[in-house]
Amino acid sequence: MQHITFILNGEKQVVNADPSSRLLDILRDTLGMTAVKEGCGEGECGACSVLKDGKLVNSCIVPMGSVQGAEITTLEGLRDTAEGENIISAYSDSGAVQCGFCTPGMVMAAAALLRENPEPDEQEIREALSGNLCRCTGYNLLVKGVTLASERGKEKGIWQ
Amino acid sequence: MAVSYVPATFEEAVRIRRETGAVPVAGGTDLMVRYRSPAGTLPDFPWPVMFISGLKEMKGLFLEGVELVIKAGTELAVIEHSEIVHPVLREAVRQMAAPALRNLGTLSGNICNASPAGDAVCVLYALGAEVELTSSSRMRRMPIEHFITGPGRTVLKGDELMTAVRIPLHSESASFYRKVGTRKANALSKLSCTGFITVTENRIADMRLALGAVGPVVVRSAELESQCIGMDLNHFRNYKPDLRKQFAERVKPIDDQRSTAEYRKETTLNLIDEFFMLIEKELS
Amino acid sequence: MHQPINNDFLQKAIGTPVRRLDALDKASGRAIYIADMKFDGLLYARMIRSSRARARLLQVAVPDLPEGYYFISSKDIPEGGENRLYMITKDWRVFAEDTVRYIGETIGLLVGPDRNVLRDLEREIDISYEDLEPAFTIDEGLAVKGGPIHGEDNIFAEYHLKKGDPDSIFSGSYRIIEDEILTGFQEHAYMEPQGMVGEYKNGKYVITASCQCPYYMRKAVAGILAVDQEDIVVSQAITGGAFGGKEHFPDVIAGPLVVAVHVIRKPVQIVFDRHEDISFTAKRHPSRTRFRTAIDENNRIVGMDIDIAINGGGYQSCSHIVLQRAMFSVNSVYDLPNIRIRGRAVATNTFPSDAFRGFGAPQGIFACEMHMSHLARALGMDDAEFKQQYFVQTGGTTVTNGTIHEEVKLPEMLEKVLKASGYTEKNRLYDREGAAKAVGISFYNHGGGFTGDGEKEIIKARVRVSRDQNHKVTIYVSNVEMGQGFQTTACKVAAKVLGIPLQDVFFQNPDTSVVPNSGPTVASRSMMIVGKLVERAARQLKNTWNDQGAVEAEEDYVQPPGIEWNSTTFQGDAYPAFGWGICAVEVAVDPATAEVETKGIWTVHDIGVPIDDLIVHGQVHGGVIQALGYGSLEKLEVKNGAFLQNTFADYIIPTTMDFPAVESDLVENPYEYGPFGAKGMGELVFDGAAAAYAAAVQKAVDRNICSIPVNPELIMKLRQA
Secondary structure, eight states: OEEEEEEETTEEEEEEEOTTSBHHHIIIIITOOTTSOOSOSSSSSOTTEEEETTEEEEGGGOBGGGTTTOEEEOHHHHTTSHHHHHHHHHHHHHTOOSSOSSHHHHHHHHHHHHHHOSSOOHHHHHHHTTTSOOSSSTTHHHHHHHHHHHHHHHHHTTTO | OOOEEOOSSHHHHHHHHHHHOOEEESSOTTHHHHTOOSTTSOOOOSSOEEEOTTOGGGOOEEEETTEEEEETTOBHHHHHHOTTSOHHHHHHHHTSSOHHHHTTOBHHHHHHHTOTTOHHHHHHHHHTOEEEEEOSSOEEEEEHHHHEEETTEEOOOTTOEEEEEEEEOOOOSEEEEEEEESSSSSOOEEEEEEEEEEEETTEEEEEEEEEESSSSSOEEOHHHHHHHTTOOHHHHHHHHHHHHHHHHHHOOOOOOSSOOHHHHHHHHHHHHHHHHHHHHHHHO | OOOOOOOGGGTSOTTSOOOOTTHHHHHTTOSOBGGGOOOTTOEEEEEEEOSSSSEEEEEEEOOOOOTTOEEEOGGGSOTTOOSSOOSSSSOSOSSOOSEEOSTTOEEEEEEESOHHHHHHHHHHOEEEEEEOOOOOSHHHHHTTTTSOSSTTTSEEEEEEEEESOHHHHHTSOOEEEEEEEEEOOOOOOOSSOOEEEEEEETTEEEEEESOSOHHHHHHHHHTTTTOOGGGEEEEEOBOSOOTTTTTSHHHHHHHHHHHHHHHHOSOEEEEOOHHHHHHSSOBOOOEEEEEEEEEOTTSOEEEEEEEEEEEEESSOTTHHHHHHHHHHHTTTTBOOSSEEEEEEEEEOSSOOBOOOTTTTHHHHHHHHHHHHHHHHHHTTOOHHHHHHTTBOOTTOBOTTSOBOOSOOOHHHHHHHHHHHHTHHHHHHHHHHHTOSEEEEEEEEEEEOSSSTTHIIIIIOOEEEEEEOTTOOEEEEOSOOOSSSSHHHHHHHHHHHHHTOOGGGEEEOOOBTTTSOOOOOSOTTOIIIIIIHHHHHHHHHHHHTTTSSSOEEEEEEOOOOTTOOEETTTTEEOSOSOEEEEEEEEEEEEOTTTOOEEEEEEEEEEEOSSOSOHHHHHHHHHHHHHHHHHHHHTOOOOEETTEESOOSTTTSOOOOTTTSOOEEEEEEOOOOTTSGGGOOOOTTHHHHSHHHHHHHHHHHHHTSOOOBSOOOHHHHHHHHHO
């Protein structure tokens, strides 16, 4: 066990954990961040997506040993910001939410994309979401949701 | 339960490696998956590990003389977006996994896995990349094909860390890259094929062909490639069937859960044909 | 800030979209799924399973367990309790005893507080077997390889249907065209793996589960503990996708779980990880359908002899009902003369097959559509042109000699699909160019609700709608929200009837101690059957709206008039109404790699009247893409009884990049006995796309395709042949 210090959603956290434990387990079990879902545990589905130093990563394959000093953002840290709310509303209004299990990861993937590229085209959206599996929607309405978030976010000046 | 370390500096990593033989984990995209265990339990590593993704000294890429140096901890996403990286390597990296995984995974990790299906590794063979290995007492470098000896097997010593991939700068007349994955994105590859052709004065000055997932290691043949040097269009056309046959003899894929040996062989030969057509186009 | 819900549907058509009631909670990560719930003193359970496909179970050697750890097995079933799950039949065992029938059969549960300790203990459990000869395929099952698994002959069910006079046709001298169509296993791949928690509270066993059918689960497990069904309470947790995979299969988890709770009396959680979920849960039934079709001198079909067999795996579960659906669907949308159908559900030593969106219909329809397209090719005709000659019409006869009561809008729908896809022109052009490109088309329908008189005789749905003093309305049904949107559409129906904003209508979380039994969330019945009852209850409530205080209304299912069904002979109207669909898919096949690029997907559906346009299109897109996965990517092979593709890296479902957007259109065709004219749709939209895809590739490579998935390996093989 080791003390691991990192920033979670803007606040400093110190956890006592085995460096090989998964960030996902620490977020969910120790810190109560249950917006982060476990869909596969093998980095294939994206349900556990979080931002690590601003980059989208699968928290199920990130060992705590890699988190020392890092800045981690989960949906809990994003959902009440203008940026997070914009994506959440856009998905909700586009009919992109069905069973909802992939949706938190889809919000994180959209946030990572729109920060880099606030006006993505359909192909860019599809590429950005390509590591996030969804079995309900067939993806059409998710893609539309990201487009809507882009349009609304531009009006609101979210990425300026 | 395996012991795990988090070195704070590169020197510490080298020391831990020497003293404990701990296996370095960079992005974790392979090792954290291979040794995963149920939710709420620790990964099931069979040996001590050390997590090196926080080591800034191990990150970055730059040109040095006639080489591109990619330090071992550099994430795939960085390579994908860097303009000093060969476009075919960038394309191969772009087609690997998915954005979130490319933010974690490293090229060196890929090489150390020594999977014959590693797509970028196939490109590295064609580019003649070398790997740089460092221990507390020495540094050595060697061609990638000497480093990887079989599926999952390398000559990395118990006290060594891979510290960089060194890729000779290469400019060709035309290039060919195809990955055939299990699907269109976030896919492991069924096979891959990388080809470079350089033509001067209507003759082949350099030809390279590397084939992934059709044998225990990436297939590249210096012997067959060198036979093509100096050929003009007619010569190459005449030689082509024989060359194809000789490559075919080196293509020995297997059946697995992702594809069949038959499909891999047939498709690889079809892609070789496409590369040969490209060569003819360049020669005419 | 989030916008409030738009109630335009109160003034406009009911289909006018609203933001789903569950959307914001789910998208913001506030929705709590079973694995997110906190329980005091929670224990975790690992399932200990058979590693052999067929064997005598000689010994289960469990190490000495630390305090607070338990190994639960059949020995822990209390006196009077049965080691059987009461699903449709009572055959699936809670715990294996004496023998095992498939890899993954439950042998015991290892329970305790620390998951790392459980994992280590699990490795120390030593199970010894004496292997027996297993049967894995339909043929091996039929050949009773290794001796019978079920009964004398491994036949879970065998049925025969006859329409017209096939005997005289097949004793005649018509040209006979034979065919054999195969479909494989399919994994549901809901994003949330199976999971539930069991507790003992106030003298009752309370199960909180990711599931489709709370009342099914209650019935399945009560007999294990020899308690009344009312002593079991099942409460649905927010369910992260199901697709049929959480219809019966959760019973297989709940059975051992209640035994553990009975012994330990503490909350116990079982949540599968993905590897377990792919390896050790039920799949779609593989099928083999053989056709012998008689063609007369005018190139007309005069008779069809069909033999369907499905692989049921180690236990029967619902295989016989799946088989019925497959048989009733095997003439797709066609009214063909002189039909003989034999169907068999076969026992084997693979993991038991079970419900999956479509429930046999996708297999029957794929077989029919491919066979019809092979007939068209053999007779030198275009698929669409050939097939439309046989479209069933209103008043037409089904394979169970029932009648199509509703208006059939296939011609109008076909016109729309042909226009949107450019089917005719593109195929003509590609054919002329010799390009490996083509547009394929498929036709399909799906009967809504339980087969025959099942709703009346077996389910007997009841719903309740209440209004409290504050004029808030609550809907009480046992049908669950699992992603399909039923929470929102049910509330829309009530709101529309009552003329009140959607914000004032609530959907009671299904819990068997609170909601009446309106039946399972299956068979495309939730809106058509239960939604109608909600509509009726809301109308009843409207009459008492001005009363003081709280009021409530209940409604029971009534079968629509004119429906005749004999459940012994399977004669009559198998379904009161059908959804109808047409799908066109355009593909280009890579000459070097045989990889397929899908260029376009067009669908038109008749689902009566949509209760919410956006939800309906979402179902269409999702169902079609899931079906395209089934048709192209999702290979699931069995090797020595185990699934070979058992991770998401190897069991390949579609990503954002695999298929373009589905262009989805609807024709309205109100159904008198559905709420606001709605019919069932959740399964319909899965039924046809695999055949459209296969037909497109078939045309592009000019070879008959007889099996799915149509992957590059198959195409390469066909091209070489």
